[in-house]
Amino acid sequence: MGRRKLKPQKExxxxxxxxxxxxxxxxxxxxxxxxxxxxxxxxxxxxxLSPSPSSLSPPPIIAPMEDVAGADQTSADYYFDxxxxxxxxxxxVRTRTYQNVIYQNDFLFKNKVVLDVGAGTGILSLFCAKAGxxxxxxxxCSNMADTAREIVKGNGxxxxxxxxxxxxxxxxxxxxxxDVIISxxxxxxxxxxxxxxxxxxxxxxxxxxxxxxLPDKASLYITAIEDADYKQEKINFWSSVYGFDxxxxxxxxxLEPLVDTVxxxxxxxHSQLLKTMDIGKMKIGDASxxxxxxxxxxxxxxIHALVAYFDVSFTQCHKPMGFSTGPRSRATHWKQTVxxxxxxxxxxxxxxxxxxxxxxxxxxxxxxxxxxVQYTFNGKRAQASRTQLYRMR
Ligand SMILES: C[S@@+](CC[C@H](N)C(=O)[O-])C[C@H]1O[C@@H](n2cnc3c(N)ncnc32)[C@H](O)[C@@H]1O
Numbered sequence: 001m002g003r004r005k006l007k008p009q010k011e012x013x014x015x016x017x018x019x020x021x022x023x024x025x026x027x028x029x030x031x032x033x034x035x036x037x038x039x040x041x042x043x044x045x046x047x048x049l050s051p052s053p054s055s056l057s058p059p060p061i062i063a064p065m066e067d068v069a070g071a072d073q074t075s076a077d078y079y080f081d082x083x084x085x086x087x088x089x090x091x092x093v094r095t096r097t098y099q100n101v102i103y104q105n106d107f108l109f110k111n112k113v114v115l116d117v118g119a120g121t122g123i124l125s126l127f128c129a130k131a132g133x134x135x136x137x138x139x140x141c142s143n144m145a146d147t148a149r150e151i152v153k154g155n156g157x158x159x160x161x162x163x164x165x166x167x168x169x170x171x172x173x174x175x176x177x178x179d180v181i182i183s184x185x186x187x188x189x190x191x192x193x194x195x196x197x198x199x200x201x202x203x204x205x206x207x208x209x210x211x212x213x214l215p216d217k218a219s220l221y222i223t224a225i226e227d228a229d230y231k232q233e234k235i236n237f238w239s240s241v242y243g244f245d246x247x248x249x250x251x252x253x254x255l256e257p258l259v260d261t262v263x264x265x266x267x268x269x270h271s272q273l274l275k276t277m278d279i280g281k282m283k284i285g286d287a288s289x290x291x292x293x294x295x296x297x298x299x300x301x302x303i304h305a306l307v308a309y310f311d312v313s314f315t316q317c318h319k320p321m322g323f324s325t326g327p328r329s330r331a332t333h334w335k336q337t338v339x340x341x342x343x344x345x346x347x348x349x350x351x352x353x354x355x356x357x358x359x360x361x362x363x364x365x366x367x368x369x370x371x372x373v374q375y376t377f378n379g380k381r382a383q384a385s386r387t388q389l390y391r392m393r
């Protein structure tokens with residue numbers, strides 16, 4: 001055990017994790033909180049639940065390459081404008097969840113003015129328009145806005161959706177207020193390169209009092225894993241490279257959390273909720289926080305790393321809906337965030353690794369995230385106490 005691989009797609013949550021976090025993943029059909037709405041993960045299921053989503057599929061747009069938005073971009077352009085590339089807009093778990101949220105809760109959208117913050121291809125705006133929105137403002141700062149305009153027109157929604165190319169913080173909206181804000185803003189570790197501040201800015205500037213914000217809750221969790229093989233391969237390798245000391249690189253490798261898919265069989269402890277953010281109420285700055293954790297071992301094993309992941313929820317729906325990016329849930333492009341510990345913790349079932357995790361934006365580059373983990377372990381077979389810093393950049 002220890003080397004990560006993609007988990008099997010149909011696995012039930014373990015009861016311990018069910019206790020600790022809201023069951024929102026679309027795999028967890030038999031979990032305690034209502035998930036039927038999110039259960040429509042396959043196109044077949046979705047089409048039986050939603051008002052003919054397949055009719056949303058755009059007709060193929062055939063155009064000479066020079067007419068295709070972005071066709072003349074170089075790899076350097078993509079590097080500086082990564083959201084212009086369509087590949088990043090292909091995630092299915094998240095898009096399917098948003099689709100179900102919108103179609104199954106059309107009462108939230110009927111005759112409402114909607115703002116789509118960071119619209120990308122405009123897919124969420126199309127869902128909202130189809131659900132009956134009076135008007136949708138799709139704001140997108142990258143060149144994908146040009147493509148979104150083409151897609152909106154190609155699907156006959158240009159009378160309902162207005163694509164505005166520009167930064168949310170710099171544009172003017174034709175209307176003073178919106179009834180609904182929808183956004184897919186989450187980054188790795190929830191907050192890396194995050195757009196949360198952009199959503200909060202839009203909320204404070206345009207959302208009517210008691211307006212709807214989707215999603216409205218985001219929760220960050222932590223658990224611990226056995227990961228001897230990967231730690232050896234990714235970290236300890238640098239201690240002796242063909243007999244030479246390259247431990248200066250090892251230090252850098254330890255500083256950078258690894259975004260990767262964790263096999264659920266590696267999980268050694270319960271999960272702990274660190275922080276729930278209420279997007280409707282929180283203030284800019286609330287995304288910096290310190291949270292204590294206590295991770296209780298569910299078996300005798302070794303802990304090599306802590307693993308962070310998040311859930312998002314849409315609690316203003318008729319039934320609570322959402323999805324999880326946890327290691328027991330269907331894989332998403334967010335994967336999980338692995339933070340290797342200097343110590344190998346020899347832990348016995350029932351013993352606890354305790355500590356505190358602090359998150360804040362990097363002062364020089366606020367889109368980067370600084371994480372500090374302080375941990376203490378006092379077990380029968382091992383003891384450890386340490387503070388480690390990590391930088392997501
Ligand atoms: C993760 S994508 C989501 C795209 C789309 N909503 C979807 O669900 O597929 C986030 C988008 O927000 C855009 N974005 C980020 N910051 C922005 C800002 N301040 N103003 C406008 N758009 C922004 C990015 O260019 C990117 O296309």
